[in-house]
Amino acid sequence: MSAAENRALVERWYRALENNDFDAIYAMHHDDVVYNMVGSTPVSGRIYGKEACCNGMIGEKLLEKLIPEEIRFATRWKIIAAEGNRVVGLMQGGGPTKSSELYNQTYCEIFTIEGGKIKEMHAFFDTVLVEQCLFDNPLNTREQPLEDPFQIN
Numbered sequence: 001m002s003a004a005e006n007r008a009l010v011e012r013w014y015r016a017l018e019n020n021d022f023d024a025i026y027a028m029h030h031d032d033v034v035y036n037m038v039g040s041t042p043v044s045g046r047i048y049g050k051e052a053c054c055n056g057m058i059g060e061k062l063l064e065k066l067i068p069e070e071i072r073f074a075t076r077w078k079i080i081a082a083e084g085n086r087v088v089g090l091m092q093g094g095g096p097t098k099s100s101e102l103y104n105q106t107y108c109e110i111f112t113i114e115g116g117k118i119k120e121m122h123a124f125f126d127t128v129l130v131e132q133c134l135f136d137n138p139l140n141t142r143e144q145p146l147e148d149p150f151q152i153n
Contacts, residue, residue: 006113007082010089013111013118017074017093026054030117039127042135065134066103071095073105076152087111090152101133106152 001009009028016024035047035057043061047053063071073093080088089111094104105125112120131137 001085001113001116003082003084003087005116006085006087006111007079009113009116009118010079010082010087010111014074014077014089014091017091018072018077020068020071020073022054022058025058026050028118029054030114030119033118034120036120036122038122038124039130041127041130043130044127062134065097065099067096067098071103078152085113087113092152097133099133099136103129103133105129 013025013028016022016028029050031050032048033050033053035053037044037047037057043057047057071093072095074091075093077089077091077093080090082088087110089109091107091109092105093107094102097103108124110122111118128139131139
């Protein structure tokens with residue numbers, strides 16, 4: 001597939017996330033997909049296979065902590081680069097958790113596409129926010145918000 005076709009696949013992935021269309025997201029993954037999640041959180045590490053990535057990590061470890069009808073993972077997103085079989089995107093999104101925390105996250109994702117499907121993804125995100133909001137682990141956070149926060153335009 002061309003870089004433009006790979007970019008279009010990731011754009012469809014972000015749109016599916018905007019709409020919480022997890023069936024479409026599942027269909028976009030290769031059966032042997034690998035997720036590489038940054039950090040040392042309960043959702044971090046290398047996760048192998050479509051079932052473990054989509055239903056295990058996303059469905060069981062993440063969505064079970066959130067209010068599904070109110071969460072919007074991709075409220076804002078942008079493709080940064082697409083070259084060959086790799087696409088890089090930035091995404092912001094979030095919403096309320098079942099523990100009443102507000103989970104507003106920024107993600108940087110590097111996708112590898114094979115045969116028109118997502119074969120591998122590297123995800124970079126605020127691991128303190130994951131621990132605090134999703135796993136009730138009150139790690140140290142900044143007392144004041146950043147003066148010039150990262151923006152996706």
